[in-house]
Amino acid sequence: MLLRVLLFHSLLRYPSLRSKPVNKTSVSYCYCNNLSASTFMASSVVDCSTLVLCGKSLAEIEAAKAIKSSNTLKLPDNEELSIVLQSELDGENVMRRSFNVDSFMNSLCTDTFGRLLVWSPRLASTHDVVSHNFCELPIGSVCLADVQTKGRGRSKNVWESPLGCLLFSFTLQMEDGRIVPLVQYVVSLAITEAVKDICNKNGLPSVDVKIKWPNDLYLNGLKVGGILCTSTYKLKKFNVSAGIGLNVNNEKPTTCLNTKLRELSVEAYRFQREDVLATFFNKFETFYRLFIDQGFQSLEELYYKTWLHSGQRVIVQEKNDDNVVEHVVTIQGLTSSGYLLAVGDDSQLCELHPDGNSFDFFKGLVRRKLE
Numbered sequence: 315m316l317l318r319v320l321l322f323h324s325l326l327r328y329p330s331l332r333s334k335p336v337n338k339t340s341v342s343y344c345y346c347n348n349l350s351a352s353t354f355m356a357s358s359v360v361d362c363s364t365l366v367l368c369g370k371s372l373a374e375i376e377a378a379k380a381i382k383s384s385n386t387l388k389l390p391d392n393e394e395l396s397i398v399l400q401s402e403l404d405g406e407n408v409m410r411r412s413f414n415v416d417s418f419m420n421s422l423c424t425d426t427f428g429r430l431l432v433w434s435p436r437l438a439s440t441h442d443v444v445s446h447n448f449c450e451l452p453i454g455s456v457c458l459a460d461v462q463t464k465g466r467g468r469s470k471n472v473w474e475s476p477l478g479c480l481l482f483s484f485t486l487q488m489e490d491g492r493i494v495p496l497v498q499y500v501v502s503l504a505i506t507e508a509v510k511d512i513c514n515k516n517g518l519p520s521v522d523v524k525i526k527w528p529n530d531l532y533l534n535g536l537k538v539g540g541i542l543c544t545s546t547y548k549l550k551k552f553n554v555s556a557g558i559g560l561n562v563n564n565e566k567p568t569t570c571l572n573t574k575l576r577e578l579s580v581e582a583y584r585f586q587r588e589d590v591l592a593t594f595f596n597k598f599e600t601f602y603r604l605f606i607d608q609g610f611q612s613l614e615e616l617y618y619k620t621w622l623h624s625g626q627r628v629i630v631q632e633k634n635d636d637n638v639v640e641h642v643v644t645i646q647g648l649t650s651s652g653y654l655l656a657v658g659d660d661s662q663l664c665e666l667h668p669d670g671n672s673f674d675f676f677k678g679l680v681r682r683k684l685e
């Protein structure tokens with residue numbers, strides 16, 4: 315069993331979702347060249363961010379218009395911003411590789427999530443857009459970028475994301491602070507289940523994306539995506555911004571969903587970001603309702619089938635006076651506060667916390683004994 319931990323650690327030497335720096339000139343060039351709305355062209359050329367607003371139904375389209383005319387959306391550091399409605403873009407000229415809003419909206423069947431979409435060919439960070447404009451956007455709104463230059467990762471790691479990644483962030487609001495730390499697991503599960511769902515619907519062999527606790531997505535032992543949830547609290551409300559990056563169609567820097575399909579000799583189908591995003595929200599809305607009404611227990615079994623850690627043996631280090639003592643413990647699941655539940659060889663249950671210093675959560679785990 316210990317061998318598994320070692321193997322697991324060796325996987326971590328693979329590169330993360332960081333890729334080569336994007337060639338700025340060529341990226342904005344290829345987009346602005348094919349978008350005819352004059353605001354769009356002008357803004358892309360001078361490298362200011364453009365946000366395109368669109369809605370699923372009349373209600374969200376009206377909300378989008380109101381947001382545009384109130385002109386209250388902002389970016390960090392007062393970066394310049396131009397706002398366009400989808401209806402103002404010349405559809406014929408929108409480049410094929412940019413996000414296909416109609417295809418997404420047609421597959422979306424939610425009441426709340428994903429119905430107001432803010433997309434951009436190129437943004438520093440979708441997470442910043444939703445978290446800085448939490449109050450201006452209806453709850454459940456999503457921001458998507460074709461290319462992201464300063465995507466936020468855990469512990470302020472920045473990653474650069476190439477074309478072909480599904481990159482988005484959305485908002486939700488919660489009241490029960492005890493379960494806020496668990497919502498990231500609901501998000502993770504909704505994305506892995508969305509991929510499975512698409513496979514089932516299209517008669518494909520299963521593409522089994524796994525969760526590496528707490529918030530990475532793995533495929534074939536390689537990192538294929540990640541999740542980031544942040545929240546702020548005021549007046550009994552937690553404003554949560556959830557961000558996801560999933561490499562759908564770009565082999566760089568590690569692997570992607572469509573590479574897996576090729577390996578499985580599937581020729582007739584390729585994952586599309588639009589379909590993955592819509593299916594994600596359809597799943598997420600169902601899971602989120604279960605989570606709020608019945609707690610994380612209702613999703614726990616599925617979560618444990620999807621993560622990589624059941625029965626995993628890990629070493630925790632403990633300082634006793636001046637000696638560092640190592641204990642081997644076996645991961646059992648999650649505790650109610652969202653940390654790892656483990657059992658020692660002496661049957662002592664404990665909760666494992668990251669030490670806050672190590673980039674890899676599984677190095678530098680701190681143990682807290684449970685009764």
Ligand SMILES: *[C@@H]1O[C@H](CO)[C@@H](O)[C@H](O)[C@H]1NC(C)=O
Nearest residue numbers: 335336337338339340341343
């Ligand atoms: C970026 O692309 C332009 C246009 O293709 C090219 O001239 C330039 O050398 C590239 N820069 C880098 C750093 O690759």
Ligand SMILES: *[C@@H]1O[C@H](CO)[C@@H](O)[C@H](O)[C@H]1NC(C)=O
Nearest residue numbers: 347348406407408409410411
């Ligand atoms: C993009 O625009 C250029 C010139 O404006 C055109 O030649 C090219 O075919 C367009 N590409 C797409 C995918 O529309």
Ligand SMILES: *[C@@H]1O[C@H](CO)[C@@H](O)[C@H](O)[C@H]1NC(C)=O
Nearest residue numbers: 448449546547548551552553
């Ligand atoms: C959370 O969002 C609400 C609007 O939905 C806003 O009134 C409140 O100030 C926000 N709280 C924080 C801490 O930003």
